[in-house]
Amino acid sequence: MGIVSVRFQQAAGVVLDRGEVIERTAAFVRSRLHSDSSGHDWWHVERVRGLALLLGRREGADEYITELAALLHDVSDYKFNGGDLDEGSRVSYDLLRDLGESEACARSVAEVVRNVSFTGAGSVSRMRTIEGMVVQDADRLDAMGAIGIARAFAYGAVKGEAMFDPDQAPHLHASEAEYLARDGSTINHFYEKLLLLKDRMNTESGRSFAERRHRVIEAFVHDFVAEWRLEDLPEL
Template sequence: MNKTEVIERTAEYARETLHSDSSGHDWWHVARVHRLARELGAGEGADLYVVELAALLHDISDYKLNGGDLDEGPRRAFAWLVGLGEPEDLARAVADIIATMSFKGAGTVSAMPTIEGKVVQDADRLDALGAVGVARAFAYGGFKGEPMHLPDLPPHLHASVDDYLNRQGTTINHFHEKLLLLKDRMNTPGARRLAERRHRVLEQFLADFLTEWDAGDLT
């Protein structure tokens, strides 16, 4: 099986697995991340085969949705690629990216050692910003049964992975606890440029939301 066939098979696997997701981690999220990662990776001279496979498989079993199992997603990605006949070192490179890329709390570090991992991580984080990021935040909040906003509940900047995994909050707090922090955690120049505009979209949305929440636009 050549590389094009592996990518096509992997895309179909992700599409079939995630097509019915309603949490914002669906196939179309993966497709956007795949496109962004490919473009960022080309600009950085990354190995685009590793980039594309990691982007396509990065949410095949997201720990936020599978009960908190941090190892299941990397394990499934590794098994899938080895099952297609790919060498174990390539499968391990992809699995290692998936294991490291997720945001796990304001006080934690998810540093990537490879340029391939950096561009996939950037692409995933870019899709959490901007208008799509707003929509995904509320889709995820609804999926998890979180309230949109509780004015008396302040944001909590989680200091550890366990703290973040056990978070109890609101969608508006999620902006402060994660989304607004992502702009300054981009790895590549291309991602930083895109993040500037998308970050401003988040800020404007929050300002408008809180104005309307308090009916501040009456005057």
């Protein structure tokens, strides 16, 4: 996704209420992501939005900032924009300012968008606010469980990854740069990211939600490898 011009310009003196800002933000994001086939589409954003609001209510987060950040968290994913980790935050900030939001609000959302992504096993979360924590937890929850498995293979197909290469060991990337340069199979991605997410939840609610989804992907990887090695077949 390349840089896009923000399309909403408010007439002088016109102030949108929060509901209108949410609606226009959602419309903007949906227009950008509606044709995605990598698992980072509008419906991923909608699921993250719902999860983030649920987690946020349990954790006492500001609902407005949480919803805006969840809507915008993948507006320009670094995995598709050439590796620019800052572009999404710039687009988010400019959009919200053009919609008439305060600088403080726009900066709060942009900070979450900048730091939401997983960038390697050796990279630590930099979320400073509870809003950032619940959005990041929601995004990670959607990378787990049955939907997470489906999304992993959709992403691998778009990126031209092999489903599995038994000669290629998983690699726990030590830095953002190393993770950005990763070259591996989809099954390796489970070891390099998805199976690590349970222990990287920020909130108690996120950790609770992650338990079942982690077990789903654990069982899937176990069964996949067993079938690959023909270990699941009955003795003749």
